[in-house]
Amino acid sequence: MTVPGRAWIVGGAVRDALLGLPAGDRDWVVTGTTPEAMRAAGFTPVGQDFPVFLHPLTHEEYALARTERKSGRGYHGFTFHAAPDVRLEDDLMRRDLTVNAIAEDPLTGERIDPWGGIADLQARVLRHVSPAFAEDPVRLLRLARFAARFTGFTVHPDTLVLCQDLVAAGEVDALVPERVWQELSRGLMGAAPERMLSVLRETGALARLLPEVDRLWGVPQRADFHPEVDTGLHLLLVLQQAARLDAPLAVRYACLCHDLGKGTTPADVLPRHIGHEARSEKLTRIVSERWRVPNDCRALAELVAREHGNIHQSLSFGAAAVLRLLDRCDAWRRPERFAEALLACECDARGRTGFEDRPYPQRARLLAAFDAARAVDTAAVAAEAAASGARGPAVGAAIGRAREAAIEVALSGG
Known part of the structure; x- marks a missing residue:
């Protein structure tokens, strides 16, 4: 099925492929088109804040290239602009880390890497794309989670400073519980979950969260x-x-x-x-x-x-x-x-x-x-106790004695 405009794979799928890791879900960015053209091509709109569409066959998400501007506190404090004249480079500039700001044309294999993400992958560095990193507190959580997942990577010192500025500005206080738990839980399941805590502590976010x-x-x-x-x-x-x-x-x-x-x-x-x-x-x-x-x-x-x-x-x-x-x-x-x-x-x-x-x-x-x-047959024990006239708590006590006897045998190696 033809996608209006030009479709690029972006983000984690490109990053993980370059690292030789198993491919996960693919994210797409489409340049040079409009929401009307996407709908006319059979794509289903799902985005509320900005134009995102589901492919009618693969059900993968295709987002129109967009820019963003800080307009309020927290994760939702942004206004977005999507139009045919938004360049792929402009869209990549709004992303969090350079290693996540690489795009690839699936047909030609061409890669667009305006922020040095490939070099940072090779150097094993987690680095912000732009100062706008400090505008979104979720990016700090994602950074900590990536530190837990990619154990050989270090966080660039300048990125740590931006995170500290973000915390000082009170941005983390605007995080919603569901998103905090989502990122914390993913970081806990990383190969080195302790690194997530270290990054959060070094940035000052641990003391707030x-x-x-x-x-x-x-x-x-x-x-x-x-x-x-x-x-x-x-x-x-x-x-x-x-x-x-x-x-x-x-x-x-x-x-x-x-x-x-x-x-x-x-x-x-x-x-x-x-x-x-x-x-x-x-x-x-x-x-x-x-x-x-x-x-x-x-x-x-x-x-x-x-x-x-x-x-x-x-x-x-x-x-x-x-x-x-x-x-x-x-x-x-x-x-x-x-x-x-x-x-x-x-x-x-x-x-x-x-x-x-x-x-x-x-x-x-x-x-x-x-x-x-x-393994104690509690039903049989209860029946025997009841037959002897036991009721209520006395039946429970009989079951307890039977279990204790079985535990005694197990502890003695019997």
């Missing part, structure tokens, strides 16, 4: 448990382990939040952090509400924040204590979440200097205990 996380830096921990001492550094190491163990998003978010309470430990009791788990759970709830975190991530993060200390100490637990832990974790109704909580705790235990390759037997021990307890 996640002050509960930002205040962890400079907070000491006991060196015998945490040779890295600094709680912020520990968090980075935990996120490294989450990526290393290929943890899912909910686990990585739990890792992000698990120690938030240490940032509020009174100075006179440092480097101990007595009761930080309860404070971490409360702060995790606040962060999750602020950014409208999905329920699965929220629930796991609160569980890990509250119970990670007990899970770490569970090697000394007998059957009764293990059963109480399983009950508190709601393992019977949420077995997958319990397994994810144990993985998050393993990331936490390994996220310490010198502990990266240490085994974490707590995870296997608790899973074995849980499997043994879950």
Whole structure:
């Protein structure tokens, strides 16, 4: 099907192809045409702020070349101009990073690279296209997310300065929760999620978006448990382990939040952090509400924040204590979440200097205990208890005793 004007592939598809990465969704820019011509050619308009159309066969998005001008605060504070006389170079100038401002003609292979994106790909540098970068706070989040994805890339110093200016101007305060979570979650799933936090912290954005996380830096921990001492550094190491163990998003978010309470430990009791788990759970709830975190991530993060200390100490637990832990974790109704909580705790235990390759037997021990307890025929136990006259709580107590007995056998290696 013929596209009116000239169609160019732009953005991530071109970047990733030049890096030898698998091709993802393609974004298109069309020059030398009008919205009327696109509709006449069978394209379906979908854009509200500027002309974007869906291809009738491939359903890929085709945007008309456009320019933009800052007109208000935040991500939506722009006015756009799209017309046949807008050049491809003008459209590329409004993009965030040079590595995302490369266009390619799919028919001829011609590339348009007015801002040196190819050279920056070769140099492994993330660099802004123009000073307009500082006008859009989402670009800062995308930069941090790209730093987490492209582990061999560095952020250009001038780009960091622009980000700091953006934060100082209060632009990040205009970000909407849905977009913040979208970028944070994608950054957490990067190959090096800790790099996202480092960029956000260096630009000052972490203190505005996640002050509960930002205040962890400079907070000491006991060196015998945490040779890295600094709680912020520990968090980075935990996120490294989450990526290393290929943890899912909910686990990585739990890792992000698990120690938030240490940032509020009174100075006179440092480097101990007595009761930080309860404070971490409360702060995790606040962060999750602020950014409208999905329920699965929220629930796991609160569980890990509250119970990670007990899970770490569970090697000394007998059957009764293990059963109480399983009950508190709601393992019977949420077995997958319990397994994810144990993985998050393993990331936490390994996220310490010198502990990266240490085994974490707590995870296997608790899973074995849980499997043994879950194998108990609770219906048969309940029926037997009822036949002997037990009712209500007494039936539940009988089931608990049966589960505890099964856990006892599992812990003893039977």
